[in-house]
Amino acid sequence: MWARRLAAFAIALILAAGWLALWFGERDSSGDADAPDQIESTYARLSIVCLVAPICPVSRQALDAMKRAIAGDPEAEDWLALSLLTGDGLPRNRETGRAWLARAAERGEPRAARDVADRLRDGENLAVDERAVAAALSKRVDDGDAEAMRALGPMIARGRGAKQDVAAGLAMMRRAVDLGSTGAAYDLANLYSQGAPGLPASRAQYLAWMEVAARRGEPEAMLSLGYASLDPPAAGGERDLTRGFCWLMRAALLDNPRAQEKLSLAFAEGERDDRDGAIAVDLVQADAWFRLAARSPFHDNSQIRGLIEPNMTSDNLDAAKRLVEAWRPQSLDALKTLVIPLPPAVKGGPSPGACPPMAS
Numbered sequence: 001m002w003a004r005r006l007a008a009f010a011i012a013l014i015l016a017a018g019w020l021a022l023w024f025g026e027r028d029s030s031g032d033a034d035a036p037d038q039i040e041s042t043y044a045r046l047s048i049v050c051l052v053a054p055i056c057p058v059s060r061q062a063l064d065a066m067k068r069a070i071a072g073d074p075e076a077e078d079w080l081a082l083s084l085l086t087g088d089g090l091p092r093n094r095e096t097g098r099a100w101l102a103r104a105a106e107r108g109e110p111r112a113a114r115d116v117a118d119r120l121r122d123g124e125n126l127a128v129d130e131r132a133v134a135a136a137l138s139k140r141v142d143d144g145d146a147e148a149m150r151a152l153g154p155m156i157a158r159g160r161g162a163k164q165d166v167a168a169g170l171a172m173m174r175r176a177v178d179l180g181s182t183g184a185a186y187d188l189a190n191l192y193s194q195g196a197p198g199l200p201a202s203r204a205q206y207l208a209w210m211e212v213a214a215r216r217g218e219p220e221a222m223l224s225l226g227y228a229s230l231d232p233p234a235a236g237g238e239r240d241l242t243r244g245f246c247w248l249m250r251a252a253l254l255d256n257p258r259a260q261e262k263l264s265l266a267f268a269e270g271e272r273d274d275r276d277g278a279i280a281v282d283l284v285q286a287d288a289w290f291r292l293a294a295r296s297p298f299h300d301n302s303q304i305r306g307l308i309e310p311n312m313t314s315d316n317l318d319a320a321k322r323l324v325e326a327w328r329p330q331s332l333d334a335l336k337t338l339v340i341p342l343p344p345a346v347k348g349g350p351s352p353g354a355c356p357p358m359a360s
Contacts (some may be wrong), residue, residue, distance in 0.1 A: 034084060035096045036077075036103055040070055062089050069100075074109035081112065102128035108136030110147040114187075117154060134161030141172070149176035150184040158196050166198045177212065185213040186221050203232075214247055215358060217332045222251035223259050230262070230271060239273035242342065246355035249340050252289065255329040260293035261304065268308050279343045283312050287320035292327060 033042045043066040050056035050063060062083065068076035077100050083089035084097030101119075104112035106129055113133050119126050134155055140148030149172045155161050157169025173191075176184035189209035195201035207228060213221035229244030245266070251259035267286035271279040286308050294300040309317065330338060340355040 032096050034090060034093060036099055039066055043067060043070060059089060074104045074107035077104035077107065078109045078112040098126055102126060106132040106136060108140050108148065110137065110151040113137055113151040130161030146176040146179035146181040146184065149173065150181050150187060154187060154191055157191065157199060164198065182213050182216040182218050185209050186218055189213065219251045219254045219256045222247040223256055226251065226259060226262060241271055241273040241277040241279060245279065245342065246340060250335055250358065253330040253335060254332065257293045257296040257299045260289045261299045264290035264293060264304060283308055284316050284319045287312060287317065288323040291320065291324045
């Protein structure tokens with residue numbers, strides 16, 4: 001009995017290996033087995049190969065996404081696009097990933113539409129019908145989809161895929177914010193930061209909308225407010241250590257490594273603002289925040305370490321290590337009511353020595 005089972009398994013392996021070789025052979029020869037016009041045949045082959053799980057070259061999630069994409073599911077098309085563009089889930093193929101991204105956007109998938117818009121603004125060569133994107137998003141907007149409003153509003157404001165109407169585009173984005181889209185507030189802030197034809201850049205509007213997103217719990221908005229307050233543009237704007245420190249600290253407590261790194265530098269070098277406020281040099285705090293940031297390989301910066309640790313005693317280093325060992329990230333709910341003490345020489349806050357409350 002075991003011999004028969006072993007023989008049957010061997011035959012299945014041989015058949016699956018043949019299909020697998022065929023699939024990879026097609027990938028090698030054409031490089032686009034995952035392309036929209038070939039996905040049905042690729043899925044058919046993989047469905048057979050993946051009957052033998054150990055030699056299946058893709059995850060069940062990828063196989064399911066292919067099946068749903070064939071049925072015209074834009075979210076599945078967007079998943080395939082991201083997987084192919086990043087190599088996370090499928091072998092990396094940027095050209096094919098862009099093709100799936102364009103298809104998902106043209107079917108009205110809001111995240112894909114925003115990605116397409118960002119790539120086009122960055123000068124990427126992306127073949128996409130922006131009018132089709134706008135038309136598909138409009139149908140979702142009519143159904144009250146806030147994320148579709150978030151994606152379509154900037155297109156209307158910039159005149160991409162639709163007749164330009166700055167006021168209507170901004171109104172659509174504000175409506176998305178009112179419907180609960182935190183991302184729309186973040187995008188509005190960036191739109192005012194960059195400006196657009198017919199829409200002058202406005203630092204005041206940028207800060208106001210970024211604060212809306214930050215108060216709703218968006219860590220990247222907290223980070224942006226922190227940077228904007230500590231490092232304002234040369235032309236206009238003043239340094240505000242209270243706002244900068246408080247929003248950076250909140251992002252850092254949510255375990256954002258960029259905020260942790262920025263806090264580390266602030267404590268390592270000291271800061272002053274235009275209101276006679278100051279963050280004094282504190283190498284123990286600087287080293288603790290650096291160590292937390294450095295858990296990310298993208299923020300293990302030897303230059304920052306060299307700025308801090310050679311100037312510390314062994315007792316200082318031990319104190320920083322104890323802070324790191326005791327540190328735990330905060331949840332957003334806890335952060336909303338957390339009292340965050342200000343450094344002694346930073347001025348501001350509703351009560352002496354504390355950050356303003358996060359809740360609006």
